[in-house]
Amino acid sequence: xxxxxxxxxxxxxxxxxxxxxxxxxxxxxxxxxxxxxxxxxxxxxxxxxxxxxxxxxxxxxxxxxxxxxxxxxxxxxxxxxxxxxxxxxxxxxxxxxxxxxxxxxxxxxxxxxxxxxxxxxxxxxxxxxxxxxxxxxxxxxxxxxxxxxxxxxxxxxxxxxxxxxxxxxxxxxxxxxxxxxxxxxxxxxxxxxxxxxxxxxxxxxxxxxxxxxxxxxxxxxxxxxxxxxxxxxxxxxxxxxxxxxxxxxxxxxxxxxxxxxxxxxxxxxxxxxxxxxxxxxxxxxxxxxxxxxxxxxxxxxxxxxxxxxxxxxxxxxxxx
Ligand code: FDA
Numbered sequence: 001x002x003x004x005x006x007x008x009x010x011x012x013x014x015x016x017x018x019x020x021x022x023x024x025x026x027x028x029x030x031x032x033x034x035x036x037x038x039x040x041x042x043x044x045x046x047x048x049x050x051x052x053x054x055x056x057x058x059x060x061x062x063x064x065x066x067x068x069x070x071x072x073x074x075x076x077x078x079x080x081x082x083x084x085x086x087x088x089x090x091x092x093x094x095x096x097x098x099x100x101x102x103x104x105x106x107x108x109x110x111x112x113x114x115x116x117x118x119x120x121x122x123x124x125x126x127x128x129x130x131x132x133x134x135x136x137x138x139x140x141x142x143x144x145x146x147x148x149x150x151x152x153x154x155x156x157x158x159x160x161x162x163x164x165x166x167x168x169x170x171x172x173x174x175x176x177x178x179x180x181x182x183x184x185x186x187x188x189x190x191x192x193x194x195x196x197x198x199x200x201x202x203x204x205x206x207x208x209x210x211x212x213x214x215x216x217x218x219x220x221x222x223x224x225x226x227x228x229x230x231x232x233x234x235x236x237x238x239x240x241x242x243x244x245x246x247x248x249x250x251x252x253x254x255x256x257x258x259x260x261x262x263x264x265x266x267x268x269x270x271x272x273x274x275x276x277x278x279x280x281x282x283x284x285x286x287x288x289x290x291x292x293x294x295x296x297x298x299x300x301x302x303x304x305x306x307x308x309x310x311x312x313x314x315x316x317x318x319x320x
Contacts, residue, residue: 002290002293003287003288003290004187006283006286006287006290006293007186007187007283007284007287008187009283010279010280010283010284010287011280016279016280019279019282020279027282027292028278028279028282030252031250031251031252031253031273031278031281031282031285032059032251032252032273032274032275032278032281032282033056033251033272033273033274034274035274035275035276035278036274037075037078037079037082037274039274040056040272040274041082041086041088043251043272043274044056044083044086044088044090044272045086045088047270047272048088048089048090050259050262051262051263051268052258052259052262052268052269052270053089053090053246053267053268053269053270054088054089054090054091054251054269054270054271054272055090055091055092055093055127055248055269055270055271055272056079056083056090056091056092056093056271056272056273056274057092057093057094057095057129057271057272057273057274058072058075058076058079058094058098058273058274058275059273059274059275059276059277059278059280059281060072060095060098060275060277063097063098063099063100064103066100066104066107069098069099069100069107069108069111072094072098072099072111073099073111073114073115076092076094076115076118077115077118079092080092080115080118080119080122080124081122083122083124084122084123084124090272091119091124091125091126091127092119092124092125092126092127093126093127093128093129093271094112094115094126094127094128094129095128095129095131096108096112096128096131096135096138096139096142097131097135099111099112099115101135101138101139101142102135105138105142108138108142109142109145112126112128112142112146112154113146113149113151116146116151116153116154117151119153119154120151120152120153124153125153125154125155125178126153126154126155127154127155127156127157127180128142128143128154128155128156128157129157130156130157130158130159130182130184131186132186132188133162133186133188133192133193136162136164136168139156140156140168140171140172143156143177144171144175147175147177155177155178155179155180155219156172156177156178156179156180157179157180157181157182157221158172158179158180158181158182158207158211159182159183159184159185160181160182160183160184160194160200160201160203160204160207161183161184161188161193161194161200161203162184162188162192162193162194163192163193163194164192165203165207166203166206166207166210169207169210169211169215170210172215173210173211173214173215173216176216177216178215178216178217178218178219179211179215179216179218179219180218180219180221180248181204181207181208181211181218181219181220181221181222182221182222183200183201183204183222183224184200185284185287185288186284201224201226201227204222204224204227205227205230208220208227208230208231208234209234212231212234212235212238212240212244212245213238217244217245217246218245218246219245219246219247219248219269220245220246220247220248221247221248221249221271222247222249223249223250223253223254223257225257228247228257228261231245231247242264242265242266242267243265243267245267246266246267246268246269247261247266247267247268247269248268248269248270248271249268249269249270249271250270250271250285251270251271251272251273252285253285258270
């Protein structure tokens, strides 16, 4: 119930204005690398130095004009150039609504085409994040068009909470596309999505097995120890080397587990968002683990500032 309330609140412009005004002090700095590319580069370099790969994204979802999408494309071009210049082991992720998908499909196609071409020039890779289910068809179609044009420097995301995902996964496997498997972060109706955690988890495990068996360098994106254990067991039983797939986790979540898996030889990629529009992303992270609301309240009470978060102690700060 609390999860649904938080996800609904994530769509409230009024709440957004209030939360945004208090900046990162509310605790967003735990999940967001900062508001500028310079802030993000510091975090990305530090992750690389500790043996972790990363995937960075400029926060922002709904944009309303071609000019706004132009600014987003320019920002990602700069990000890709900066990653190359700094020789970081980092690729990028983006949302097609950030490139105009919700108001001009053709514009989004042109924008993503430009960015994937730029990433290819830089020897890099672009992951198309998956958004609400009303965008699933178009996101996969746009990806497939790029693929058929010969672009191989892009990948997609499949959400295990969607009832349609087994079919979508087969379609992506048939292409040879790189897939990131997630549970799914949005509020979706019963008609399109499983509502019970047990169903979402069972679907995740089925999809993971299929992906590991037949997919191209799968990304298993989860913090759930049960999903991670099932993946490791399946890979070991089927002779799939640790380097044949990667685990992905979000910045600021289960840093202990990220380091432990990396020390055991698993490639780990950390998803590192940055940018001024951090509110919806932050709210989704709270929705996934409502106990994190306690962490926000604690920050409000202690008023120690956004950098008061102790590194490497996310479990301790999160009321269990
Ligand atoms: P689950 O939510 O069941 O949590 C399992 C355990 O993980 C919890 O018990 C807790 O220990 C820990 N945990 C999970 N979330 C936490 C949090 N916020 N704070 C503290 N602990 C937490 N979604 C989407 O719809 N489209 C996308 O493109 C992506 N992309 C993406 C990339 C990457 C790299 C990751 C890791 C996740 C996504 N997601 C996503 C989000 C995803 O759909 C999902 O909402 C979250 O990963 C949470 O689900 P878990 O698999 O972690 O399991």
